[in-house]
Amino acid sequence: STVDYKASHLTATLPGLVNIAAFVPGLAKAGSRDFEKVMKASAAAGFSMVRIMPLGLENSLTDARALSTAHSNARRAAYCDFNFSVAATSTNARQLTNLTSEVGSLFIPFNHFSGNVNKVAAVTTHFEVWPTNKPIVTDAKTSDLASILLLASLHGRNVHITSVTTKDDIRLIALSKQKGLQVTCDVAIYALFLSQNEYPQCTALPTKEDQAALWEHMDIIDCFSVGSLPYQVSLDVKGTGSPVLGIADALPLLFTAVADKRLTLEDITKRLRDNPVDIFDLHEQPHCALEANLDRTVRVEEQDCWSPLTGKVLKGYVERVVFENETSCLDGVLIADGHVGKDMSSSGPRPVATVKSPPIKPLQ
């Protein structure tokens, strides 16, 4: 990223970013426009690639039929590039092998709205049949987290832990990384800035103590995500979830942390572009970028949907988004239409693996 001091304000140019875990509530519901909403919001916010979580509010992408519904809902809604993933169930490990070439990754859910896997034997089967060149992602916590880390190490597999929210979990991941386990993780951006202190009814948020531990372990947080946490917060606080909450806020929240000297721009691009590309084997997007005005303060206004940030002042604003050499969004107004992006779900693994740590190293 380069910072341009010539203008009267501080401008930063960042590469196109990756929304690594976009939650689309109506994902597998025929006729749902949630995918379109999430893609529009993501493209406008500065994301050039969106990895769609395979878990919706009521249905998940657990078979070919659900995946086909999701593709239908995605028609003419490619406001930037995207891919689909599939979700593990206790019984679908072998069926999913037919879909591996059509999706970006396998998600093993333990804590989600729709569907959970909780048997060691079922998870073991997924580890045994899912191809080794495709990522495995999970939202496992506490004992489930320890359990999946063991299974990953026994099978010599990488695993990515999404939406880490507690002190205990981030510490376990830190220890596992230290001992050479092939684990990566992300933290939801909302979890870095909102806590149960402000929203006691939302137990999916970290406590203040947990949040402090997340910030202390910033070095072991590989990616930032939006995830389903904003939806969960809106559900807990207002009773209705918003599919787009948290997407437009993502960069302004992080830029505000840069202004507060809690993060650097490099911390952001590493966790929203470089590491996601490595971990999830994503295509390069050299002709995508965003320009942010780091001096511009914006008071979050009352919107159609409730936001926990309403009334707060954030510093840093995405003024222009460029997708494939064309301006796709200007001052928050989306210009691109729904066929500029590509469905990258079937994109094969990149030829050269960039990050590979040894499976398990002997303890020191």
Place this chain on the structure above:
Amino acid sequence: STVDYKASHLTATLPGLVNIAAFVPGLAKAGSRDFEKVMKASAAAGFSMVRIMPLGLENSLTDARALSTAHSNARRAAYCDFNFSVAATSTNARQLTNLTSEVGSLFIPFNHFSGNVNKVAAVTTHFEVWPTNKPIVTDAKTSDLASILLLASLHGRNVHITSVTTKDDIRLIALSKQKGLQVTCDVAIYALFLSQNEYPQCTALPTKEDQAALWEHMDIIDCFSVGSLPYQVSLDVKGTGSPVLGIADALPLLFTAVADKRLTLEDITKRLRDNPVDIFDLHEQPHCALEANLDRTVRVEEQDCWSPLTGKVLKGYVERVVFENETSCLDGVLIADGHVGKDMSSSGPRPVATVKSPPIKPLQ
């Protein structure tokens, strides 16, 4: 073990055996005679050393006071050697460090009558403060099992899994051993011979399929145990638990399997003497032995307490037990009194470690 063919019946002399997990319901209850009952039954059955599980029906050995009550209950009840262990709670890791020299091992309970630990952070603390030369035992199953195996390997610690009952758990342990994790395990003798087929109300028993998997994995079963499974079975079937059920049956059941060519005598002594001594760092007992008549069939008779074996015919009978060069039991009649044995709770680790595998080996 030697087999004496000179007599008209087949006699086997075995070394004194170890009851590695004796369940004493009233363990920490002042005035309880359960300890005495269990010791008498164990000594008469051919055990020369009894490791008392630190988990009672209502109370566990989780602090110095409970341990002191247990010692009081043990007075004049040393019908053979024994030791006490302590049980982990979510909060007592540091307090237990004062007791490490007074007990044989640490038990981390997940599935017991009294008290469970289920937080990864709490278990982690126990792994971090419990001395490395003292064994750690747990009854963790499924996700908890995977979780504790990870924590043990991250901390380079041995861990012994007691009372494995399912196909999935024995397979996970088999895979973990294969990958070089320092894990050992035992199976309750009742789990090898009784199943949910006969007692559907007793879900602590294996299913027939689970039981078959246990027998198939005999090579990775390090020890046999009595454990709390017989108590649980009597509780489930009759509503009242028996503290001595399963102890007198232990060897006749195993000898019957020898007669049926499902086990060898070496299989038994390895799992009831040699491996327990190695795993739990126990003292040698060269002057203890038992003589069994392998041809003698006994029909299990109606007793004071209900037994699932009543009416069944078992082949193989312990005719004499020798403790410290003296006959301690003859034809089922206990001769020894309650001060022939020693409290070995404070016995230090043996000078030479006999079995030590590397902490984690790189995967092949």
